[in-house]
Amino acid sequence: MATRWGIASAGKISHDFVTALSVLPLAEHVVVAVAARQLSRAKDFATLHNIKAAYGSYEELAKDPNVDVVYVGSIHPQHLQITSLMLSSGKPCLVEKPLTLNLKETKQLINLARNKKLFLMEAIWSRFFPVYQLLRDELKAGTLGDVLQVIANFGIPIEAVERIKQELGGGSILDLGVYLLQLAVLVFGPVIPEKILASGDLNKEGVDSSMAAILNYGAGKVATLSTHTRGTFPNEAFIVGTKGTIK
Amino acid sequence: MATRWGIASAGKISHDFVTALSVLPLAEHVVVAVAARQLSRAKDFATLHNIKAAYGSYEELAKDPNVDVVYVGSIHPQHLQITSLMLSSGKPCLVEKPLTLNLKETKQLINLARNKKLFLMEAIWSRFFPVYQLLRDELKAGTLGDVLQVIANFGIPIEAVERIKQELGGGSILDLGVYLLQLAVLVFGPVIPEKILASGDLNKEGVDSSMAAILNYGAGKVATLSTHTRGTFPNEAFIVGTKGTIK
Numbered sequence: 001m002a003t004r005w006g007i008a009s010a011g012k013i014s015h016d017f018v019t020a021l022s023v024l025p026l027a028e029h030v031v032v033a034v035a036a037r038q039l040s041r042a043k044d045f046a047t048l049h050n051i052k053a054a055y056g057s058y059e060e061l062a063k064d065p066n067v068d069v070v071y072v073g074s075i076h077p078q079h080l081q082i083t084s085l086m087l088s089s090g091k092p093c094l095v096e097k098p099l100t101l102n103l104k105e106t107k108q109l110i111n112l113a114r115n116k117k118l119f120l121m122e123a124i125w126s127r128f129f130p131v132y133q134l135l136r137d138e139l140k141a142g143t144l145g146d147v148l149q150v151i152a153n154f155g156i157p158i159e160a161v162e163r164i165k166q167e168l169g170g171g172s173i174l175d176l177g178v179y180l181l182q183l184a185v186l187v188f189g190p191v192i193p194e195k196i197l198a199s200g201d202l203n204k205e206g207v208d209s210s211m212a213a214i215l216n217y218g219a220g221k222v223a224t225l226s227t228h229t230r231g232t233f234p235n236e237a238f239i240v241g242t243k244g245t246i247k
Numbered sequence: 248m249a250t251r252w253g254i255a256s257a258g259k260i261s262h263d264f265v266t267a268l269s270v271l272p273l274a275e276h277v278v279v280a281v282a283a284r285q286l287s288r289a290k291d292f293a294t295l296h297n298i299k300a301a302y303g304s305y306e307e308l309a310k311d312p313n314v315d316v317v318y319v320g321s322i323h324p325q326h327l328q329i330t331s332l333m334l335s336s337g338k339p340c341l342v343e344k345p346l347t348l349n350l351k352e353t354k355q356l357i358n359l360a361r362n363k364k365l366f367l368m369e370a371i372w373s374r375f376f377p378v379y380q381l382l383r384d385e386l387k388a389g390t391l392g393d394v395l396q397v398i399a400n401f402g403i404p405i406e407a408v409e410r411i412k413q414e415l416g417g418g419s420i421l422d423l424g425v426y427l428l429q430l431a432v433l434v435f436g437p438v439i440p441e442k443i444l445a446s447g448d449l450n451k452e453g454v455d456s457s458m459a460a461i462l463n464y465g466a467g468k469v470a471t472l473s474t475h476t477r478g479t480f481p482n483e484a485f486i487v488g489t490k491g492t493i494k
Contacts, residue, residue, distance in 0.1 A: 145478075146477075148402075148457070148475055148477055148478040149400075149402070149457075149473065149475060149478065149480065151398075151400055151473060151480070151481070153396075153398055153471075153485075155395075155396070155487065157489070195446055197444040197445070197446050197461065198444070198461075199442055199444050199461045199463045199469070200463075201463075201465065201466065201467045201469075209467050210395070210396075210467045210469060212461040212463070212469050212471045213461075214444065214445075214446045214459040214460075214461060216446045216447075216448075216459070218448065219448065220448040220456050220457045220475065220477055222446070222448075222457060222459050222473065224400075224459045224471055224473045226396065226398060226469065226471045228395055228396060228467065228487070230393075230395055230467055230489055231392075231395040231396065231487045231488060231489050231492075232487070232492065233396065233398075233485070233487055233492070234398070234485050234487075234492060234494065238400075238480070238481050240402065240475070240478045240479070240480055240481075241478060242404070242477055242478050244479075245478075245479065245480070245481060247481065
C-alpha cells in the first residue's frame with residue numbers, strides 16, 4: 001500500500017515537494033491531504049496537485065486518519081508548533097530545513113518524537129543526492145586517508161528574499177549554513193567539535209547576513225564554513241585528507 | 248651603478264634568491280658578498296654563485312662597505328638578531344618571510360629601521376607576481392563591486408621538513424599562513440579587522456600543525472583562512488564581491 005502523505009502549508013516549498021513526489025510510482029507514494037491557514041490556499045493547492053482533501057487548519061490535517069506521514073513545509077518559525085501538533089496526534093513527520101529555529105526547539109521535537117516513538121526527520125534534500133552516497137563510500141573506504149579538513153562555503157544574494165526577516169526565521173545560517181553544517185557532521189560526525197568559533201554580521205532587520213565558523217574536532221581535524229546573503233560564493237566544498245581531496 | 252647585495256646565511260632559500268637575482272642584468276643587480284656562521288659554507292656558496300667575498304660571521308658582512316643592501320635568508324628565529332645587526336650597521340634589509348617570530352620582534356625591527364631611516368621589507372615573493380598587480384587593478388576598478396569575502400587555504404605536507412620544530416620557528420602559520428594573511432591585508436587593508444577568531448592544533452613538537460582563522464572586518468566583510476602541514480589543500484583563494492568573484 002502506498003505511503004499516504006499529508007502536506008502542512010501550501011507554500012512554494014510544498015509545491016516543490018509534491019511535484020518531486022509525483023515522479024515516484026503512485027503505488028508507493030500518494031498525497032492525500034493538504035492544509036493551510038487559509039482554506040482557499042489549501043483548495044487551490046489541492047486542485048493544482050489533484051489532492052483529495054483540503055483543510056483550512058493544521059488541526060484537521062493532524063486528525064485525518066488517512067494520513068500516514070506529514071510533510072511540514074511552513075516557514076521556519078512555525079515548524080515547532082505544527083510538528084508538535086502532528087507528532088502529538090501520532091503522525092510521523094518530515095520537516096523542511098531548518099528543523100527549528102534553535103537547539104531548544106529541536107530538543108523539544110526530538111523528545112516528543114521519542115516519547116511517541118514516531119519518525120522525525122529534517123528534510124535536507126542534498127544529503128540524499130547520489131553524490132553523498134559516493135562520498136560516504138569513499139570516506140568509508142579510506143580513499144582520502146586521515147581526513148583533516150572540510151572547507152565549504154555557500155553564498156547567494158538572497159537578501160531581497162521575503163524570508164530574510166527576523167520574524168520569518170530567515171538568515172544566512174538557517175537558510176544556507178545548514179547545508180554546510182550537515183556536510184561537516186557527515187564527515188567528522190558523530191564526534192562533537194572540541195571547540196567552535198563563529199562570527200557574523202547582522203543586517204538592518206537583525207538577521208545574520210553572513211557567517212563564518214571554525215569547527216575544531218581536535219587532532220588537526222577542522223571544518224571551516226562560511227555563508228553570505230549578499231554575494232555569490234564559489235559554493236564549493238573540499239574534503240581534504242592526508243591521501244587526497246574530494247571537491 | 249648596480250645595486251650590490253650581501254647575502255646573510257647560505258641556506259637553500261638564499262640559493263634560490265641569488266639564482267633568481269642572476270636572471271636580472273648584472274648592470275642592475277650584483278651579489279658582492281655572502282656570510283654564514285661557518286666560513287666553509289659561505290665559501291662553498293660564494294664559489295657556486297661566483298661571489299667575490301665570503302665571511303664566517305654576519306658582523307663582517309654588516310661592516311662590508313661594498314654592500315648596499317642585505318638579503319636575510321636565515322632560519323626564522325635568527326631574523327631579529329641578524330636584521331638588527333644589519334640595520335644598526337646602516338644596511339637596508341630584505342628579510343625572508345616571516346619577518347620575525349612575533350609582533351614584538353617585528354615592532355622592534357620596524358622601529359630600528361625608522362630610526363635609522365633605512366629600507367626594511369619582508370620578502371613575500373608572491374605579492375610581486377604579475378597576478379597581484381592584476382588583482383590590485385581589478386579591486387581598484389571596482390570590478391567585484393563591494394568586496395565581501397576572502398576565502399583562502401594553504402596546506403602542504405611539510406610536517407617532515409626539518410624546520411617544523413619550535414626552536415626553528417617553523418609551523419603552519421609562519422610557513423604558510425603569511426601568504427593567506429597578506430592576501431587578506433591586500434584586499435581589506437589598511438583597515439584592521441574588528442574581530443579575529445583563530446583555532447589550531449599543535450603537533451608533538453609544540454608547533455602549530457594546522458590553523459583556521461576568521462578575520463571579521465565588519466559590514467559583512469570577512470576573511471576565512473586555513474592552513475595545514477599534513478594534507479595537500481586545494482591551495483586556492485577566492486575574493487568574492489557583490490558583482491563577481493576572482494579565483
